[in-house]
Amino acid sequence: MVVTLVGKLHRFLVMSYDMATQVPSVNVVGIELNEENIKFAREHYQHPNLNFIRGDALKELPNETFDVVTLSNVLEHIEQRVEFLKKILQQIKPKRLIIRVPLFERDWRVPLKRELGMDYRLDSTHCIEYMQEEYFEELRQAGLKATHIEFRWGEIWRVVELLSWEDTDKNVGDTARSS
DSSP: OEEEEEEOHHHHHHHHHHHHHHOTTOEEEEEESOHHHHHHHHHHOOOTTEEEEEOOTTTOOOSSOOSEEEEESOGGGOSSHHHHHHHHHHHTOOSEEEEEEEBGGGSTHHHHHHHTTSOOOSSTTOSOOBOHHHHHHHHHHHTEEEEEEEEETTEEEEEEEEOOGGGSOHHHHHHHHTO
């Protein structure tokens, strides 16, 4: 089993290290844009089953397949989320994705700021503050369906896999099959 993880550095490092050290059959590859973060990860989290690569996951995904892709607090930072998910499916061909995103309703200030016409993002690097319907629709457009979903601490935690071709729009199916 091979896993790739993209996400916030601290959570990502702890989870990656735990998987690599506790599950001998797992190889973990982490993608990080910031060179300093890669240097820190390589210095503090070393294991033969754990590899950190510097790269922009939006532009340069690894040229290999992975069983699982974990995106922890990643999608909300991306403008072209559906296209990014399709690219993962086409290039990496995971059996499943584990996705975690913060919810619009996680903090009372978000809906209040929106109602007042203010910038309601709690993180200025967020392109979206997900409402459930938006999130589900984006995953459907990418050709994904839920196999497990939880709402915890103002976040959506979801395990997804590829929709059957019969369940996808013709456009989604043609795009995913063209790889």
